[in-house]
Amino acid sequence: MVLHESRKYGFARFLTQRVAQALEAAGKPGTPWVHVNDVAGFIGPEVFRTREQLVRCCLEDIAMGKLHGLTIGLDVCSTLHMDVSLDDLDWCLDQIMPASPAYLMALPTKIDPMLGYLTTGFQDHVRLREKFGCRVNDRMWSFFRELGVIDAAGQPTRHFGDPLWVYLQYCRRKADQRTDAQILGEGRQQIAETDRRGVFLAVGHGERPHDPEPSLRKRIRQIYADARECIWQEIPEEFAGRVSGARRLRSRSADRRDYILHPMSGEHLSDESLAIVQRLRATQADDTDVQIVISDGLNARAVTAVGHLDVLLSRLRSELNRSGFRTSPTPLLVQSGRVRIGYRIGEQLFGGLAGRRAVMHIIGERPGSGHHTLSIYITVADGCVWRVPDRVDHNITKVVSGIASTALLPETAAAEAVRILRQPA
Numbered sequence: 001m002v003l004h005e006s007r008k009y010g011f012a013r014f015l016t017q018r019v020a021q022a023l024e025a026a027g028k029p030g031t032p033w034v035h036v037n038d039v040a041g042f043i044g045p046e047v048f049r050t051r052e053q054l055v056r057c058c059l060e061d062i063a064m065g066k067l068h069g070l071t072i073g074l075d076v077c078s079t080l081h082m083d084v085s086l087d088d089l090d091w092c093l094d095q096i097m098p099a100s101p102a103y104l105m106a107l108p109t110k111i112d113p114m115l116g117y118l119t120t121g122f123q124d125h126v127r128l129r130e131k132f133g134c135r136v137n138d139r140m141w142s143f144f145r146e147l148g149v150i151d152a153a154g155q156p157t158r159h160f161g162d163p164l165w166v167y168l169q170y171c172r173r174k175a176d177q178r179t180d181a182q183i184l185g186e187g188r189q190q191i192a193e194t195d196r197r198g199v200f201l202a203v204g205h206g207e208r209p210h211d212p213e214p215s216l217r218k219r220i221r222q223i224y225a226d227a228r229e230c231i232w233q234e235i236p237e238e239f240a241g242r243v244s245g246a247r248r249l250r251s252r253s254a255d256r257r258d259y260i261l262h263p264m265s266g267e268h269l270s271d272e273s274l275a276i277v278q279r280l281r282a283t284q285a286d287d288t289d290v291q292i293v294i295s296d297g298l299n300a301r302a303v304t305a306v307g308h309l310d311v312l313l314s315r316l317r318s319e320l321n322r323s324g325f326r327t328s329p330t331p332l333l334v335q336s337g338r339v340r341i342g343y344r345i346g347e348q349l350f351g352g353l354a355g356r357r358a359v360m361h362i363i364g365e366r367p368g369s370g371h372h373t374l375s376i377y378i379t380v381a382d383g384c385v386w387r388v389p390d391r392v393d394h395n396i397t398k399v400v401s402g403i404a405s406t407a408l409l410p411e412t413a414a415a416e417a418v419r420i421l422r423q424p425a
Helices: 002-025 051-067 086-099 122-132 138-147 163-173 180-196 214-232 237-242 256-261 263-267 271-287 300-304 309-322 339-350 410-422
Strands: 035-039 071-075 247-250 290-295 332-335 356-365 373-382 397-403
Touching: 002 035, 002 051, 035 051, 051 071, 051 086, 086 122, 086 214, 138 163, 163 180, 214 256, 214 300, 237 247, 247 271, 256 263, 263 339, 271 339, 290 309, 290 339, 300 356, 300 373, 309 356, 309 373, 309 410, 339 356, 339 373, 356 410, 373 410, 397 410
Parallel strands: 035 071, 247 332, 290 332, 290 356
Antiparallel strands: 356 373, 373 397
16 A cells, blocks of 8 residues: 555656646746645545554655655545544544644534545644644735734634634625625524535634534534444344335345455355345346345445435336336345445346346445435446446446435435436447
8 A cells, every 4th residue: 555655646746847847848937836635544444443553644645745745735534434533533633743744634523524534623723733833824824813813912812713704704805785784694594504404614612712612512423423323233134124025135244344344245245145136137137127226335324214215216216117217126135235236236137138237226325424325326338248247337337425315305316316327328
């Protein structure tokens, strides 16, 4: 892994040199900046499993980036299926900061609402600047003073951590003639709408400027705890009976721990399940255009939640039928299934058959977003492509994600997935 990372930085340095040469040839000599950002912990336990290993990974990349003369920053992050907690992430930041990364990525909270992983929060920047004697650059610091969020002595004012105040200043600079009350009222409405979608804004702070506001801190920790439960939970045995016509399959994962720590085990069917799929090919595949696959992925609760899979399947079947697709009457429900297991099922069902055939793989994803979300992976290929082992992969797949009763509505997602399926090759 370190070797590949070093090659990446070598390429970035080479790119910098080429851009400099191009500028000089154009009569505009100068030294271009190439910013490199290392998302150290996003891969998860497939690469490392402890907070100490996360720190080592970040320090190695900082060192390699600087040896190549690059401006290298970090997204010190952790996917939620790693054994790294919110407090561990703070500890990691404290170990990394003395190495002076050029910058740190950050969000209003530690939780990325799109990808569902942990990262640095805006409040962490305040704490780290104070602890390690770092500064905001002069132009930005001057801008903060103009906004009134810090005073002439560099101390937080009563407007520190107040996005409504910043929004008011923004509107005034655009010559907005409304009253303060009207602008602030609009701002409160926008914050409330954003919050309802599960995207938290850091409004206010705790006892210290770098402490999250207490109720926000509580919500963040609740989401973290819920995500951990989602990841380790399995679909109950009896759940298959709630999905009309479903056949239950298993991947090669020995148990949930094996599935989390060894992702490839969740990408292939067990021998028993493989035999079930091969029997389905013999009885149904000739008359099937679309096979629906359902997997727990990293969020079994997304699959079992009321108003998710039941609504999604009903609308999906209706849309497929209306569009003239022949859908298998037997959805396949996979225990401990990753995205690629859908491709392997497609190979077994459709390999060598005439015409274009599709797998629509519904899978639980993104624990930690504040929603229990599903995704639909839509893979279409003809029989000669399906017949080649491991040829079908993400590169020919499209996805509709963020599906939940509190996010992208299942009815809307089903219609969008079928619209994508109808597109010509």
